Amino acid sequence: MAPLTREVLRTLADFWSGGPPVVSVYLDVDGRRHRRPLDYEAELRRLLRHAAARARNDNGGGADERARRWRRAHLGRGSWSREGAAPLAKDLARIEHQVRQGVDRSRTRGLALFSCTGAGLWEVVELPVPVRNQVVVDRAPHVQQLELVLEERERVGVLLVDRQRARILVFELGELVDRSELFDALPRHEDDRGDWDRDHVADHRADAAHHHLRRAGQVAFQVFRGQGFEHLVLGGPEQVVSELERELHSYLRDRVAARVSLPVGAPDDELRRAAMDVQDTVRADRQAVQVRRLRDRVGAGNGAAVAGLGPVLGALGERRVHGLLVSDGYEDPGWRCASCSQLAARGPSCHRCGASMDRVDDVVEAAVEEALRQGCVVNICVGDADLDVLGRIGALLRF
Numbered sequence: 522m523a524p525l526t527r528e529v530l531r532t533l534a535d536f537w538s539g540g541p542p543v544v545s546v547y548l549d550v551d552g553r554r555h556r557r558p559l560d561y562e563a564e565l566r567r568l569l570r571h572a573a574a575r576a577r578n579d580n581g582g583g584a585d586e587r588a589r590r591w592r593r594a595h596l597g598r599g600s601w602s603r604e605g606a607a608p609l610a611k612d613l614a615r616i617e618h619q620v621r622q623g624v625d626r627s628r629t630r631g632l633a634l635f636s637c638t639g640a641g642l643w644e645v646v647e648l649p650v651p652v653r654n655q656v657v658v659d660r661a662p663h664v665q666q667l668e669l670v671l672e673e674r675e676r677v678g679v680l681l682v683d684r685q686r687a688r689i690l691v692f693e694l695g696e697l698v699d700r701s702e703l704f705d706a707l708p709r710h711e712d713d714r715g716d717w718d719r720d721h722v723a724d725h726r727a728d729a730a731h732h733h734l735r736r737a738g739q740v741a742f743q744v745f746r747g748q749g750f751e752h753l754v755l756g757g758p759e760q761v762v763s764e765l766e767r768e769l770h771s772y773l774r775d776r777v778a779a780r781v782s783l784p785v786g787a788p789d790d791e792l793r794r795a796a797m798d799v800q801d802t803v804r805a806d807r808q809a810v811q812v813r814r815l816r817d818r819v820g821a822g823n824g825a826a827v828a829g830l831g832p833v834l835g836a837l838g839e840r841r842v843h844g845l846l847v848s849d850g851y852e853d854p855g856w857r858c859a860s861c862s863q864l865a866a867r868g869p870s871c872h873r874c875g876a877s878m879d880r881v882d883d884v885v886e887a888a889v890e891e892a893l894r895q896g897c898v899v900n901i902c903v904g905d906a907d908l909d910v911l912g913r914i915g916a917l918l919r920f
């Protein structure tokens with residue numbers, strides 16, 4: 522198991538089997554949607570059956586139209602030889618075995634697995650963000666979803682304080698990337714016995730505590746300048762946190778995304794979860810903004826956005842799409858032009874070049890892949906009623 526890094530992505534992207542099949546599987550294991558492991562395991566079995574069935578058809582000699590279409594869509598050139606079937610079965614079994622061994626879902630919401638027994642590739646990447654379920658068999662790993670996750674990565678700082686301690690941790694993609702700690706001992710009562718009166722002691726302690734929070738703010742700012750983070754989570758007793766907030770540099774105050782009631786000594790795992798929750802909220806808010814933008818632009822009718830399957834596929838073919846929004850779980854059969862690859866909701870002849878089109882099992886999936894290939898921002902929206910009303914798919918256009 523590996524966390525996602527640039528290096529992991531580069532290694533995968535550079536891999537080419539030269540013959541044997543490479544299986545890439547993305548699996549959503551998000552505990553908020555799949556309460557029991559059985560739920561995502563069933564989904565995985567469905568994906569793997571799909572891959573095996575497609576490969577079987579492919580080995581059948583190429584007469585099968587469905588296999589031919591799939592080959593064109595997924596394999597690019599050539600077809601699998603009969604020798605390809607045995608390694609493929611091994612790859613699929615290895616992937617299923619790995620997932621059934623269990624997933625630490627306190628920190629993992631998506632899995633990406635890459636297997637090629639025939640050429641010695643085996644990589645399991647745990648992601649702190651959900652992914653779209655997908656299986657691809659090709660001669661190279663299918664890394665588009667990983668690229669998307671890396672592109673969207675942001676850092677979250679978690680700053681915890683009490684009257685004499687402060688800790689700041691920085692997380693990126695659920696991994697701890699930096700930590701700093703500060704301890705300013707408060708003056709103790711016993712030391713002051715007899716010399717100072719009670720009020721004096723109290724004042725002195727308040728000053729020291731104030732000084733400590735100011736220092737905590739300074740340390741946080743140093744970490745911010747050194748490591749950089751987009752969002753900040755504050756934790757500690759309510760009173761102390763609001764005092765701390767007044768001491769923070771305005772750059773940091775602007776980045777406060779959440780306040781949590783965690784003690785300064787909370788275990789790293791709890792802080793990681795707080796950081797991941799913030800990322801989820803930020804992502805959901807951002808998606809809601811995108812959907813609102815889509816709705817407004819479609820409503821304005823000025824051509825800056827389109828909604829519904831047919832218009833979106835048309836815009837993709839013209840390479841006008843900047844951002845694609847799709848409701849999670851939306852599938853629809855459609856068509857792909859045999860000549861110019863244009864996708865369409867209706868067939869059988871291509872409105873662009875007039876050639877005949879082939880049926881595609883799920884043209885929404887094909888549209889997402891095409892959008893990723895074109896470098897569009899792709900948002901898979903969960904439970905967004907506004908997007909559903911717009912036809913479950915929409916696109917913000919470049920021009």
Ligand SMILES: [Zn+2]
Nearest residue numbers: 858861871874
């Ligand atoms: Zn065409």
